[in-house]
Amino acid sequence: MTVVERGRDARAIPPPRKWIPGFAGMTKSRFPPSCIFVKLNDQARERDHLVARNDALEPVDVLIVGGGNAGICAALSAREEGASVTVLEAAPRDFRGGNSRHTRNLRCMHAAPTDVLTEAYLEDEYFEDLLRVTGGETNEQLARMTIVASAGCPDWMKRYSVRFQPALGGTLHLGRTNAFFLGGGKALLNTCYAAAQRLGVRVFYDAAVEAFGVDDGLFREATVQRNGTTQTIRAKAMVLAAGGFEANLEWLEEVWGPAARNFIIRGTPYNRGIALKALLAHDVEAVGDPTQCHAVAIDARAPKFDGGIVTRLDCVSLGIVINREGERFYDEGEDFWPKRYAIWGRLVAAQPEQIAYSIIDSKAIGRFMPSVYPAITADAIPELAAKLDLPVDAVARTVAAFNQAVVPGTFDHTALDDCRTRGLSPDKTHWALPLDRPPFYAYPLRPGITFTYLGVKIDARANIMMKSGSPSPNMFCAGEAMAGNILGQGYLAGIGMTIGTVFGRIAGREAARCATR
Amino acid sequence: MRLDELIAEGERVMTVCNACRYCEGYCAVFPAMERRLTFAPADLNYLANLCHGCGECYYACQYAPPHEFAINVPKVLTQIRGASYRQYAWPSGFARLFDRNGLISSLVLAVCLVLALLLASLVSRPTGVLDPPVKPGDFYAVVPHGVMAWAFGLVSLLVVMALVGGFLRFWRESGEGLKTFAQPFALRAALADITKLEYLDGRGAGCTYPDAQQSQARRWFHHLTFYGFLLCFAATCVGTLYHYGFGWQAPYEWLSVPVILGTLGGTGLLIGTAGLYWLKSISDKALADREQNGMDIAFIALLFLTSLTGLLLLGFRETAAMGLFLVVHLGVVMALFLTLPYGKFVHGIYRGAALVRYALERSRPGLTMGREQ
Known part of the structure; x- marks a missing residue:
């Protein structure tokens, strides 16, 4: 498959219209003389700001709606083809990038060890992993194309100065399948935005697209809310890269009912799905279950929005989880936590008041990734229950029953060990040790929404499919807004960034060709 | 900032960082942090003296201001480093x-x-x-x-x-x-x-x-x-x-x-x-x-x-x-x-x-x- 390798080298691009002095070549060479004239980060910020404030939304070849990884990859790819490009990002600069700012890696096929990946990860194994998490809810042609194209992603990103962690660095266990961005997703975005602006891509922040002018599948213009005014921008082609509606509380409540009020949103408040909804109103074919979202169990004390990675809790499998009634409700030791945390989002969402409590004793300390919020601690279970405002007797009964049902075994939290309970409903099937060594610790859990599955249907050229069955002449899609084509349900670590990068590149290139034809 | 406030802020910041760890590829501070679950003043002094205050982790941080967590590792470690110089001074x-x-x-x-x-x-x-x-x-x-x-x-x-x-x-x-x-x-x-x-x-x-x-x-x-x-x-x-x-x-x-x-x-x-x-x-x-x-x-x-x-x-x-x-x-x-x-x-x-x-x-x-x- 050569889909991804055809884009021309970024250096061969014609001079961009709006050159940002001083940043030329900054990241390519080591301490070039031009950096003497670069003053401050603040000035760069101000420049962005001025662009966003004063410049009108001029007609452009390719309009990119959404400034996450997929959008910026599309922008870079469209510039490689020589098109003029404008990116509209709904968030302010500090919160730009949608969910990409909380990501950390992308999943890459590779036949041999590279500087950023160990061993090998081949197409079939990758596809099987995808089949397993999606339960077959995937388009095999698009999925395999994405997998094959993923192999070229790290090198393409490196051309724009993106840095990765060395393959064996850090405390990572995903070094075989996933390439880690040095510093994570926000660092990646900083580098890609700088590259895009260096190449003349115009970026507007606080610019939320709320409507599209589409005639019979042909994109004409987008309506943008900016600086408190409504503006329109015309373009020859459009790439939708504005993600899902995970931060849209009203929409979540429509789908989930009042329970949604207790959900925590793991990303910024700007992932509202307004552009997606607006486009779906134009006879565009939808994919993905509109009622489904990816939810993980996170610390209930997390901020309502944008808590990101640090709010996750990794101690569930080391203890028991009880609900408001003080009852256990699911096998905490069913499988390794990374394979189960998404299920727990759903499980907690189904409990009264959408809350649950993970309870461990001091034997578990040091065996899980530290949490950002301190545990609620007590020297006895009833005292702990009282502190949590739970029914003391019920909690004590649950813990006593659990302790009695534990079958002796050899504890090993790095394997599916033989420590389990017998005779409970539900049983805990691994890592079951009695909760008997004080102090006891509790962490409250709530569902944390990461992303939604609803999106638009596309073909292999990232072309948006219309309900009529034919592709739109000039509308393309990349990232979370089309991920449902490949990821019908479940999640595979790092595949969101892979889909975003692969389809960002394709959508940008195809949109540019469509616009300059 | 008073010393105890400074230490408390350092502990808060490192607790957030230790739950995140995205920056572990940047410098020695983060791998050293990952060897710890808690951050006593002595740990903070050590981490602070590993820090160059270069800013990579600040610009890469999803929790940097204006995020409500307001994480600024280089700044707090620079402040703690300054305080540690006084603490170690002899006589x-x-x-x-x-x-x-x-x-x-x-x-x-x-x-x-x-x-x-x-x-x-x-x-x-x-x-x-x-x-x-x-x-x-x-x-x-x-x-x-x-x-x-x-x-x-x-x-x-x-x-x-x-x-x-x-x-x-x-x-x-x-x-x-x-x-x-x-x-x-x-x-x-x-x-x-x-x-x-x-x-x-x-x-x-x-x-x-x-x-x-x-x-x-x-x-x-x-x-x-x-x-x-x-x-x-x-x-x-x-x-x-x-x-x-x-x-x-x-x-x-x-x-x-x-x-x-x-x-x-x-x-x-x-x-x-x-x-x-x-x-x-x-x-x-x-x-x-x-x-x-x-x-x-x-x-x-x-x-x-x-x-x-x-x-x-x-x-x-x-x-x-x-x-x-x-x-x-x-x-x-x-x-x-x-x-x-x-x-x-x-x-x-x-x-x-x-x-x-x-x-x-x-x-x-x-x-x-x-x-x-």
Whole structure:
């Protein structure tokens, strides 16, 4: 498959219209003389700001709606083809990038060890992993194309100065399948935005697209809310890269009912799905279950929005989880936590008041990734229950029953060990040790929404499919807004960034060709 | 910020970072952090002295202001680092000198020392420093060698004692024995990090200083300063060897080893310190601790003046002004020496020791916390 390798080298691009002095070549060479004239980060910020404030939304070849990884990859790819490009990002600069700012890696096929990946990860194994998490809810042609194209992603990103962690660095266990961005997703975005602006891509922040002018599948213009005014921008082609509606509380409540009020949103408040909804109103074919979202169990004390990675809790499998009634409700030791945390989002969402409590004793300390919020601690279970405002007797009964049902075994939290309970409903099937060594610790859990599955249907050229069955002449899609084509349900670590990068590149290139034809 | 508030903030920030760990590829701070579950003041001091305050982790941080978590690792670690210098200072009573150590006080000290030397030379030679010596460039006709050697020898001894005292306090706080410090593999690893400035290199891209764009500027200017300083020190050592070992007295030829070393080193110091000052003046203020500006700039200024007056002395050593330049140079050098243990210079001691400790820690097994997602 050569889909991804055809884009021309970024250096061969014609001079961009709006050159940002001083940043030329900054990241390519080591301490070039031009950096003497670069003053401050603040000035760069101000420049962005001025662009966003004063410049009108001029007609452009390719309009990119959404400034996450997929959008910026599309922008870079469209510039490689020589098109003029404008990116509209709904968030302010500090919160730009949608969910990409909380990501950390992308999943890459590779036949041999590279500087950023160990061993090998081949197409079939990758596809099987995808089949397993999606339960077959995937388009095999698009999925395999994405997998094959993923192999070229790290090198393409490196051309724009993106840095990765060395393959064996850090405390990572995903070094075989996933390439880690040095510093994570926000660092990646900083580098890609700088590259895009260096190449003349115009970026507007606080610019939320709320409507599209589409005639019979042909994109004409987008309506943008900016600086408190409504503006329109015309373009020859459009790439939708504005993600899902995970931060849209009203929409979540429509789908989930009042329970949604207790959900925590793991990303910024700007992932509202307004552009997606607006486009779906134009006879565009939808994919993905509109009622489904990816939810993980996170610390209930997390901020309502944008808590990101640090709010996750990794101690569930080391203890028991009880609900408001003080009852256990699911096998905490069913499988390794990374394979189960998404299920727990759903499980907690189904409990009264959408809350649950993970309870461990001091034997578990040091065996899980530290949490950002301190545990609620007590020297006895009833005292702990009282502190949590739970029914003391019920909690004590649950813990006593659990302790009695534990079958002796050899504890090993790095394997599916033989420590389990017998005779409970539900049983805990691994890592079951009695909760008997004080102090006891509790962490409250709530569902944390990461992303939604609803999106638009596309073909292999990232072309948006219309309900009529034919592709739109000039509308393309990349990232979370089309991920449902490949990821019908479940999640595979790092595949969101892979889909975003692969389809960002394709959508940008195809949109540019469509616009300059 | 009060010290307890500062420590509490450091603990809060490191707790968030330890739950995130996205920055673990940047520098030694984060792998060292990952070996810990809690952050006592001693841990924070150690992490703070591993930090260069370069800003990579700040710009990459999804929790940096205006996020409500308001995470700013370089700033809080810089503040804690500044406080740790006072804590380790030996003798303790002299810790207050860090507060007084600013540009003005350093310059006043230098001027006082110059004046004192002028007076002293007037006493020893009634004709004063402006009277050209019989032999051109004969420094010891202005300030006798014995006086110079005794004065600087004594001050050096005190300086070394204070620095060693500070180092011992740092090392004792680490809980490691002195024997473990002397492990060759750890010393080698630390030396490699120091001589290459590994953690300002950013795997070839440089670091985000003075602004959000990666640049090697700070590393290069620091190299010029560091190696310039070493070359000047080497020049002094060779001169001492010539004097005592071979009985060859200064002044030395233009192309002699001490003069070449000193000239190269002095030039490096001039460019390096000027560059560091320039970078500092345009650096992102969001990461800086303003209270340490005085200390930082005083050290940079004294290094700059030391090399400037040294090079001027070299240039004018065969003129009538030699005596004046010599006295000014000696005064500035003396001021630099006196402020070494209570100024920015100590960062080299504590960062070096922290890097040794980092190498030691890395040789031991860390925490295992099951599978990561």
